[in-house]
Amino acid sequence: MEIKKLFDGTTLTVTLSGRLDASNAQELTKELNAALNGVKDLIFDFTNLKYVASAGLRVLLTAQKRMNKQGSMTIRNVNDSVMEVLEMTGFADLMNIEK
Numbered sequence: 001m002e003i004k005k006l007f008d009g010t011t012l013t014v015t016l017s018g019r020l021d022a023s024n025a026q027e028l029t030k031e032l033n034a035a036l037n038g039v040k041d042l043i044f045d046f047t048n049l050k051y052v053a054s055a056g057l058r059v060l061l062t063a064q065k066r067m068n069k070q071g072s073m074t075i076r077n078v079n080d081s082v083m084e085v086l087e088m089t090g091f092a093d094l095m096n097i098e099k
Contacts, residue, residue: 002048003031010040010071017048020056028059036063040071047077052085064095074098 001018012035020028036042042063052060060075067073076098078086083099086092 001028003028005031005035007035010038011043012036012039012041013043013045015045015047019051019053020049020059021051021053022055025053025055025059028056029062032059032063036066036070039067042067042071042073044073044075045077046075046079046082049079049082052082057085057089057091060091060095072096 001016001020001024004015004017006013006015014032014035016028044060064073074096075086078097078099083092083097086095086097
């Protein structure tokens with residue numbers, strides 16, 4: 001998985017490419033922990049994210065809980081297969097998703 005971060009004031013956009021699974025979820029957690037101080041709006045761009053596993057869902061849930069306390073989180077550009085996982089697990093009801 002490739003992680004790109006773009007800061008714009010108090011907004012952080014995190015663009016993910018590839019697969020978000022157990023092999024790289026910890027890396028994303030570390031990146032987010034280091035970057036979220038002072039962030040009011042967290043945006044995930046999933047344009048090039050092909051797959052998300054349970055370990056990746058856990059990272060998203062942790063990020064959502066943190067952003068509920070300090071601002072907002074949005075997931076954008078979700079493909080059909082990732083959206084299906086988010087819907088089946090109930091995450092689509094917990095998160096702001098812009099398809």
